Amino acid sequence: MKTRKENLQAIYKGRINRVFQYIDENLDADLSLKTVSEVAFFSPFHFHRIFKFITNETLKGYVKRKKIEKAALDLLHKNKPIQEIAHNCGFSDLSAFSKAFKKFYDVNPTEFKKQNANRYKRIQQLKSKNGQVDTEPEKYICIINNLKNWIMMHANIEVRVISKMDLAYVSCINPQTLGVAYEKLIQWAASQGLMSEKTKLVTIYHDTFKVTEEPKVRVSASMVIDKPVKVSEEIGLTSIEAGRYIVGSFEIVLDDFEKSWTGLYLWMNENGYIKADKKPFEVYHNNFNEHPEKKSIVDFYIPIE
Numbered sequence: 001m002k003t004r005k006e007n008l009q010a011i012y013k014g015r016i017n018r019v020f021q022y023i024d025e026n027l028d029a030d031l032s033l034k035t036v037s038e039v040a041f042f043s044p045f046h047f048h049r050i051f052k053f054i055t056n057e058t059l060k061g062y063v064k065r066k067k068i069e070k071a072a073l074d075l076l077h078k079n080k081p082i083q084e085i086a087h088n089c090g091f092s093d094l095s096a097f098s099k100a101f102k103k104f105y106d107v108n109p110t111e112f113k114k115q116n117a118n119r120y121k122r123i124q125q126l127k128s129k130n131g132q133v134d135t136e137p138e139k140y141i142c143i144i145n146n147l148k149n150w151i152m153m154h155a156n157i158e159v160r161v162i163s164k165m166d167l168a169y170v171s172c173i174n175p176q177t178l179g180v181a182y183e184k185l186i187q188w189a190a191s192q193g194l195m196s197e198k199t200k201l202v203t204i205y206h207d208t209f210k211v212t213e214e215p216k217v218r219v220s221a222s223m224v225i226d227k228p229v230k231v232s233e234e235i236g237l238t239s240i241e242a243g244r245y246i247v248g249s250f251e252i253v254l255d256d257f258e259k260s261w262t263g264l265y266l267w268m269n270e271n272g273y274i275k276a277d278k279k280p281f282e283v284y285h286n287n288f289n290e291h292p293e294k295k296s297i298v299d300f301y302i303p304i305e
Contacts, residue, residue, distance in 0.1 A: 010233035012050050015040040017171050017236050019051070020218065023063060024206065027070055028090045031063045055173060057216075065216070067091065068104045072211040075113045077275045082109050144266070151263035154256075156249040159273075159304070165240040167202060168194075168231060169222035174215045178203065181221035188235050189223060200224040203282045204240070209258075222281075240281065246273060246302040251295050254288065264300050278303035 022039045023031060036059060037047035051059050071089040074080065083094050086109075091097035102108045107115065151157070168189070172181040182201070189195050206218040222238070231237055248264040250256075261280075268275065285297040 007233065013054060013171075013234045014232070014236060015042070016051060016054050017234075020171065020206070021238075023066060027063075027067050028088060031059075031090075033059055064100065065104070068101055069207070069211045071097070071101065071109070072105065072112065073208065075109055076210065082113075085109075147259070147263050147266060150259065151248075151267060154250060154252060155260065155263065157264070157267055158247055159244060160247045161244050162240075162242060162301075164242045165202070166225050167204075167222040167238050167240065168225050168229060169204070169220040169236050169238055170234050171206075171218060171220045171236065173218050175217055175219050176214075178219055178221055181219075184234060185221045185223060188231075192229060194223070194225065194229070201284045202240075203284075204238075204279050205281065206279055208280075241278065243276065243278065244304050246304055248300040248302075249298075250300065251297050253293070253295055257296075260300060264302060268302055268304065273304045276303040276305045 019036055019040050022036065033044045033048060037044045040047050042050065048059065055062055057065070067089045071085050074085045074088070075082070078085070086094055086097035091100070098108050101112070105112055168185065170181040170185045172178060186195065189199070200223065202222040202224060204220040204222055206220065207216065209217060220238070246264060246268050248260065250260050252260055280300070280302050283299045283301065285299070288294055288296040
């Protein structure tokens with residue numbers, strides 16, 4: 001049975017989840033402490049302390065990071081003028097945007113786009129807070145070709161239009177804590193009589209390792225629900241909207257997840273698709289612990305325009 005402190009922490013996390021969603025959807029709007037604290041139903045003083053305790057960032061620092069990271073992703077995936085990208089991410093002044101961007105990634109937006117033209121994590125990365133890999137052209141081409149061959153051997157890829165999916169979820173910061181989030185979700189689902197062999201588990205990625213440091217990446221342990229449910233505390237409700245997705249189907253060990261995602265984005269770019277402003281996610285079809293080779297049967301979904 002939970003203690004009073006544990007119950008309060010769960011309630012607080014549930015409220016902060018609403019804040020995360022609000023910030024994601026309003027990066028170009030007023031995200032002052034007063035405005036955002038009202039979303040969480042806290043006083044500004046109380047909210048500031050709780051938000052920093054949960055995220056290890058101030059609200060101001062978190063919002064600034066999210067704006068710059070969204071701009072970085074738009075530079076990688078969208079063929080738009082830098083000034084338009086800056087404006088869409090809440091920067092009214094191009095000079096201020098360039099200064100803030102360079103402070104975060106050590107280069108200005110133009111150089112960032114040029115150096116990351118390949119768009120693939122850890123193949124040719126900038127010298128930044130996210131690491132440095134200086135890959136020679138010949139070696140880079142070899143890596144790309146090997147990745148293409150690996151994807152052809154291990155993935156079934158198609159473009160698919162999916163229907164809306166309603167989900168219950170537990171959000172967490174740092175993918176290393178995803179297992180704990182799933183434990184909480186499954187425990188709640190079992191108490192509601194929602195667990196069965198047909199239960200579909202889904203991991204949503206709210207951030208990407210391309211531009212976000214791993215300890216700050218937010219993910220949601222989710223499950224598809226097909227009827228109204230009552231949630232409380234850390235359990236939230238969300239949905240994945242209908243739309244077009246690149247779907248890569250894999251049967252892989254856990255160590256191959258990063259390679260699979262990288263290869264799928266490579267396939268997307270080489271086939272002329274553009275990522276949409278939605279969250280990528282994974283859908284699991286088995287418990288890898290029950291697989292004789294400890295493999296996950298999993299589909300990766302990239303939203304596209």
